[in-house]
Amino acid sequence: MKQRILGKTGYSVSEIGLGAWQLGGDFGPIDDAAATAILDAANAQGVNFWDTADVYGGGLSESRIGAHAKRAGVHVATKVGRAGTMFPDQYSKGGLRESILGSAKRLGVETLDLVQLHTVPTDVMRDGQIFGWMDELKAEGLMRHYGASVETVEEGLICLQHEGVATLQIIFNILRQDAAKELLPQAAARNVGIIVRLPLASGLLTGKYGKDTRFDASDHRNYNADGAAFSVGETFSGIPFERGVELVQELKGLAPENVPLAQVALRWVLDHPQVSTVIAGVSKPEQLANNVAASERASLFPALMGQMAEWYEREVKPEIRGGV
Template structure:
């Protein structure tokens, strides 16, 4: 697989990483054997960049990843996150004490003494971002982390944090049906030499050959409360994506591979992290890094799925608390 730099001066990683959120059960039940199979398939495909968080399955994802790395002996580039507090009431904590305590817990689950990238998962508005950047800078100096990142933030937050200590990566949702980062975030990253790591680059399964069926989603599936997966929005979104799906098929590629190729084509600093619980789903988008889009491809994709085509918000009211709003 092709390689890309994880931020200016950062390590080289696979152009496509693996998001490990689903190993924690947020999209439905999973099991250890299937999760390990998906991780093995990712490594065999050349994926060296793995993204997890302390809250994914209350530590399950980190533990699964740590056990797999220790058992297989792979030297992967690992990113994890801190900042969301899930115990009621749900909130955010960017204090130095909390960041440090959660990092130590994450390192134990990952079975290591260092992670390449440590994100602030959500910003706590009550604490100035300069203070948070200072905390992360000290962790870099102590050798606990290789660099730090920010998630679901606005352009001004990126620039303020970067002025204190260079930000290595920014992770916001970005795909053909979520284009908000184009209103300043992707430009800030390009200007400052920061890697941009799109999460949910496949629209939480919508940008695939076999679209999800909301009626079959389990009780724990986070998509059940997302407006884009609810009537009447869902039917409108399916109708729009059907045209893109047909275009991918006519080109001889999967819908997921073409959707990922579009993200990769947006800039050399893009390192998308699609997620999956199974090896079979992962294989649907392998090879996306080798797809080359022509000007006519770009024009047709823009015609089929123009910015803002998606019906409904990406989050419900409760989930929308946390991501910074700037446009």
């Protein structure tokens, strides 16, 4: 597995990481055996960056990772700030400390590798006090580094104003390309590592969905398809599902032949050198192997990247809800 440096953390992380939202059951039920099989596969494939959060399954995702006996050498990043005790407008240093200590207990460590603010409201970021609290909590030894997981380019640029921010987790994929223009270059200039989530746009970019596809009631692709539970820009990258299916069919006409569309989508992200790691959630171990294969593929041709950028501006961007 090829590795890249995660910004000022100095961590050498696998180009393909593991998103662990699904281990909390938020993509449909998953039992302990299936969760363990996914984590075992990540180890076997050299995937050494795992991303979770305190609210995934009410802490279940963190607990499953903490119970996994084979994660030596793995960098685990978690996220705090979406729990109802703080979100949306009750943030405090004490509340953050309590959440961080809870995550550390579930993950079975004294000091967390990386703690990310979990899509806190834009106004909270603008105020800036929360970043000072994170600096102080880091100084207390609760975490080695901190960053932020954001919804939009605007929020990412706000975070970059704060020296203590070591990483940014962003939505970035063929159906959400705007970060390439300003955010990625500025992050690189400040040595801030970029973690890309939703590289497959909640599965749209696998090319396997049709307009008649239905998702489990417990899956956010069901209950948040139109933003009923959280940001409409998160699920399917903010694109209405049926329109997303149509756009993916168009994309297949641009993509190289005989290459799985999911690997094209992952390779597209990795062809941006400012990206440190790409986290994609998987429900089966074999899906992880397919993701890892994208790291070994040759870069896409610059001309093809240009075609995809033009197509995005013309056909995709007008469809996105929730900001870019």
